Amino acid sequence: MNGPDAAEPPIRLLIADDHPVVRNGLRGAFADDPGITVVGEASDGRQAVARAVRGDVDVVLMDLRMPVLDGVEATAQLRERAPDVRVLVLTTFDGETDVLPAVAAGATGYLLKDAGTDELAAAVRAARRGEAVLAPAAAGHLMGQVRRPAPPVLTARELEVLALVAGGTSNREAARSLFISEASVKTHLLHVYGKLGVRDRAAAVGEAYRRGLLPATPP
Structure with a gap:
């Protein structure tokens, strides 16, 4: 991985996923990257929102399917309560239907959980800069949803x-x-x-x- 600009502080990352194994794997993926610091974890959407609004989070890796509050609603709440926090949706994309709702809720990007370490790091950096990030496998599905008249995004x-x-x-x-x-x-x-x-x-x-x-x- 490429190191960060020496003049820039590390990106503060929050990992939101209800599976401990997934959270541990993601934390490990950034362990050797001096430009990204995992500052916290959340096992549901409500925890993710509460943690992110404290003011020390730059980017959230957000799973869509979580208890208490799902990733779409959590993303929508963050857009209202912490608009400077970027959200990267992370999913298995196994027949996923929430690509468009997640983007409409305010997600900066959409990645698959099997993304490589370099791809994840690059996506986090791009999201922090405010750039849109979309996994190629999700792009076609997103375009298919955009072509159809989209109903209101209800969780x-x-x-x-x-x-x-x-x-x-x-x-x-x-x-x-x-x-x-x-x-x-x-x-x-x-x-x-x-x-x-x-x-x-x-x-x-x-x-x-x-x-x-x-x-x-x-x-």
Whole structure:
């Protein structure tokens, strides 16, 4: 690997993945690079956001499929709460469908987990400079999604909340059903309203059916 410019401090990297083996492997990949310092790890999206907003992270390597808060939603929150932090999505890309949502949420780049050490290091440096990074294998899939009219980017949790609301469930009942707080349900609904361009529950449900985001026709 090429060393960093002596005038520049090391890039501070956060690794977010729910598999310890993957995190350890990624940490090891940067162990001999003086230009990149792994400053922390996170095992879910919520931890990643909390760690990154502290102000000592430059780039996040973000897995998409994580518990508590997925990589797309975590990326969207970082764009709002820590806009200077760059996010590189890292995935196996085994039939992955979240390429476009991740980019739309604010990801700077998209890499595969089998990328080589040099490729990873180069991508982290490019992301820190604000340059777009896209694995060749993901490029064709991304173009395929771009060519189709893209629906609003709703996370899996937002869709779950929306489906319960469409069935007449109250916020409290939805919270119990999903094992989350009522405040979290309200937050997810506010995100849905913003993404669909509506102001209330009824309008959100109607717009979701109109756009095909919910599987069945309303009663």
